[in-house]
Amino acid sequence: MQKSKYLNVVLATAVLVLAILLATKNDPSAMRKKHTSTASIDAQRYATDSTYVPFKKQSLGVRAELHPKPAAVIGTYDQSGKPNIMTAAWIGISNSNPLSIAVSMRPATYSYGNVTETGFFTVNIPSSDMVRYVDYAGRFSGRDVDKFKETGLTPVRAEFVNAPYVKEFPIVIECELTAFHELGSHRQFIGKVIDVKADEAILDANGKVDVKLLNPLIYAGGKYYETGSFIAEVGESLHEIDGQPFVPAYRKKYENEILKVIHSRKSVRHFTEQAISNKHIELLLRAGMAAPTAVNRQPWAFYVVTNRKTLDALGEALPYAKMLHQAQVAIVVCGDMDKAGNLKDQGYWVQDCSAATQNVLLAAESLGLGAVWTAVYPYDDRTKVVIESLNLPEKHLPLNVIPIGYPTGEDQPKDKWNPENIFWDEKVNDIQ
Numbered sequence: 398m399q400k401s402k403y404l405n406v407v408l409a410t411a412v413l414v415l416a417i418l419l420a421t422k423n424d425p426s427a428m429r430k431k432h433t434s435t436a437s438i439d440a441q442r443y444a445t446d447s448t449y450v451p452f453k454k455q456s457l458g459v460r461a462e463l464h465p466k467p468a469a470v471i472g473t474y475d476q477s478g479k480p481n482i483m484t485a486a487w488i489g490i491s492n493s494n495p496l497s498i499a500v501s502m503r504p505a506t507y508s509y510g511n512v513t514e515t516g517f518f519t520v521n522i523p524s525s526d527m528v529r530y531v532d533y534a535g536r537f538s539g540r541d542v543d544k545f546k547e548t549g550l551t552p553v554r555a556e557f558v559n560a561p562y563v564k565e566f567p568i569v570i571e572c573e574l575t576a577f578h579e580l581g582s583h584r585q586f587i588g589k590v591i592d593v594k595a596d597e598a599i600l601d602a603n604g605k606v607d608v609k610l611l612n613p614l615i616y617a618g619g620k621y622y623e624t625g626s627f628i629a630e631v632g633e634s635l636h637e638i639d640g641q642p643f644v645p646a647y648r649k650k651y652e653n654e655i656l657k658v659i660h661s662r663k664s665v666r667h668f669t670e671q672a673i674s675n676k677h678i679e680l681l682l683r684a685g686m687a688a689p690t691a692v693n694r695q696p697w698a699f700y701v702v703t704n705r706k707t708l709d710a711l712g713e714a715l716p717y718a719k720m721l722h723q724a725q726v727a728i729v730v731c732g733d734m735d736k737a738g739n740l741k742d743q744g745y746w747v748q749d750c751s752a753a754t755q756n757v758l759l760a761a762e763s764l765g766l767g768a769v770w771t772a773v774y775p776y777d778d779r780t781k782v783v784i785e786s787l788n789l790p791e792k793h794l795p796l797n798v799i800p801i802g803y804p805t806g807e808d809q810p811k812d813k814w815n816p817e818n819i820f821w822d823e824k825v826n827d828i829q
């Protein structure tokens with residue numbers, strides 16, 4: 398009797414669990430519950446503040462807390478033909494076909510009258526390093542000053558519309574006024590996009606704007622920011638993190654962007670055919686030369702190899718650098734013996750050039766490129782190959798060859814963390 402009662406309880410529980418599972422299987426709210434209960438809670442806040450209640454909201458009233466906002470600069474001519482710029486954050490794409498941009502301006506701005514009069518404007522998209530121009534254009538009026546003259550920026554008559562664009566800004570969008578709406582404090586101008594121009598320096602190999610190179614400026618909460626790093630393709634995060642949409646895994650893994658790059662770096666030996674821009678190569682070299690060196694001697698020379706024949710010849714002759722056949726570029730990090738100092742200091746050139754190499758590898762990872770350190774020094778045979786192939790002067794001793802390209806995705810980072818490699822003095826080790 399006792400036994401059958403027990404079996405009944407087990408059976409009833411099983412049926413109940415099954416019913417709940419079936420009921421929540423395709424229920425979006427169940428999905429949401431799963432998401433909110435597991436994903437984006439700030440663990441650090443939990444750890445330091447036991448009174449913290451996740452997702453507890455406070456009403457802030459009516460405030461423009463839509464983030465991030467673009468910080469664009471609107472170019473117009475006044476009645477006398479004087480070019481003017483004004484900063485606008487109340488701006489966005491408002492239609493796909495015809496592609497249109499909505500920008501709201503207060504009647505008090507000089508630009509408001511200009512757009513109303515001419516029926517044209519340009520939208521100029523700055524890189525983050527142009528923040529001073531954006532700030533200036535948003536704090537002074539063209540009614541009082543000539544903003545182009547004061548900033549030193551260059552007005553260029555747009556190709557298709559009666560408005561000036563800013564030559565130094567990386568993206569310029571020519572717009573024709575098609576409608577406007579009185580909204581209260583602002584008039585919303587709708588501009589049909591007639592043409593978009595972008596500096597070649599910010600285009601990728603497919604002729605598309607590389608947002609990382611553009612590094613657009615963000616305006617939010619009365620402050621300027623620059624853009625963060627690439628997280629995922631549209632839709633990708635949903636597939637990647639099963640059951641936890643909208644919460645990219647890296648946030649849980651890494652404390653900040655630099656640690657993310659350090660831990661994501663891997664030796665990339667498989668490359669696509671995508672070319673690497675000169676801008677990217679320069680960024681890699683700049684990172685290399687930012688490395689620390691003994692007594693600040695900077696005892697290095699960086700050879701950039703882009704010639705296909707030379708890359709192939711090196712790939713042929715060097716035993717562990719076959720990936721040079723696929724690479725678009727190679728950077729050869731050399732020690733400069735003339736700069737390496739006396740005998741004692743000369744011993745440091747390997748460390749100095751190694752630090753530079755690691756910087757190049759990390760910079761490559763941060764730019765979405767792949768790279769791998771292939772050793773040359775201290776092997777005499779490999780050293781001879783590189784010296785002869787690149788016709789190096791006697792003072793330049795090659796430490797390594799770094800083949801670089803866009804990764805195919807085949808190479809993945811390794812988790813090398815091992816607490817057994819750590820030796821504490823007396824601290825109790827609770828690191829796992």
Ligand SMILES: Cc1cc2nc3c(=O)[nH]c(=O)nc-3n(C[C@H](O)[C@H](O)[C@H](O)COP(=O)(O)O)c2cc1C
Pocket residue numbers: 468481482483484485486487488501502503505506507508509531532534535536537538539540583616
């Ligand atoms: C970051 C930032 C964003 C701004 N956004 C707008 C905006 O969207 N609309 C607007 O009317 N004024 C905006 N302003 C203020 C105008 O840029 C400012 O009044 C400017 O002096 C107008 O120039 P103008 O008189 O030469 O046209 C913004 C200012 C800053 C600094």
